[in-house]
Amino acid sequence: MDIERTKQIKFLLLRCKSLKENMIRTLNDSSTIATGRYASFKKYAEEYGYLAREVYEALELSNERIPCYDTTKMKGWADTFWPQQKEIIDSLVVYTDTLIAFLEREIDFINDEYSNLENFIKNKLRSIIFTPPENEKEVQNAIETLFVGKGWNKGIDYDRETGKFLFSGKEYIPDFIVPKLNLCIEVKLLKDGRKSRIIEEINADITAYNKIYKRQLFVIYDLGVVRDEIEFKRDIENAKDDIKVIIVKQ
Template sequence: MPKENHLLLKRLSVRVDALRRAMDAVMAGSTPDHAKWGAYKNYARAYNVLAQEYINASGNRDVNMYDTDKMGTWSSTVWPFQKSVFDTIYADTLILSGILVSYDTGTSASISQVQDLLSANLRKAIFNKPEKELDVQNSIEALLVGRGYQKSIDYDRESGKVKFSGKEFIPDFAFPSLKLSLEVKLIKSGGNVSKCIEEMSADIPAYLSVYENVLFCVYDLGEIRDVSEFQHGFQSHGGVRICVVKH
């Protein structure tokens, strides 16, 4: 396989994993079933894009694709059908992720471990609705320490000032050996979604000017309806990952 295709598949592995996490967040959310699965078609489209890129890079067509034109719409279907489609897409996403995992090694795999830690455990570590980002940051640090990460060795907190376009940026967490900055965002209301997007858009070029990787941990109190759509535009940037955790 050409080296450039191997690199494409490595990057694709990260994006497929991001889709899986977005779907995990939907399944773990507390939204009632009649409203929970309405974005099923969006997830099918997102999966199709990734599956087609895999086919193009690998030449292997042994992955499923979906005809979204035959799926109906959220308003013309009932939630059991929507959930059935969602579950099928999720299964195919897991299969594709499993195929690609061998390409996601080294630093990328270590960053995935940090992302998995937050995705799987952050909600469990927060007992009351956080009032400010500091509450989420403290819970993240507790998870890191509990997993064996050592401050000032494996990570630093609020250090490593970055100057970019006349402004100063300080990452919430920095992992020097991974060349990774971790930024925490808390979304409490609808207006916070737009503010969060603006802040992330400013953070990305600033942190990528110093770090090779940026991981956003977005703790959502119920305002993000379509996690995949929220993530998609940002993750088109190389080195950018987004972990959305719903309360």
């Protein structure tokens, strides 16, 4: 899923939740008498209809049935009784929950894919590096080998050293990007005497990449420097949601 599609789905989810909240507020509004409380039922039905069509198209739900009212045939406030109006709003709340479930399912899929990729690199990377790497490029090459072995296509499923941008006067190029996850991957080779420098680099990367990417994954190939993995990872991962650190030991 690319960046724009992710934004679209999250925006649709926000709109659906907002509509649901407004309808529930109307249903629970005891300050207005029943005969006038549900007067916005047709407006809600129209707004729901617009959202339902957008969700249907965005998620390509060709095999799913999304209920909708034909508002062109729906009578207005003056031509209906309040129990009918309330019944329509009640049903729209249920229908909107269905849209929310579809959208959240799509987002959960992305998060699952992110976790799967993290575990894949963590479990496989060490097994294809036979001698201690001399530089980060060797680790990057090994990760790309894993991607190719996974059946990924460069330029489609992932890309390497693309997406250059400027931040605070400095040029940044992620080692890898995974567009469908809105993810960048940075590789660090941790040698003696470089721990503080690596942490500084990661903190700078987080600030810069946060401008472009929803998710960030740091792959630390450790040549015997890190003693406490939990402590090393904690401050980095606590900086922002969707930041993960993998430490692979030689």
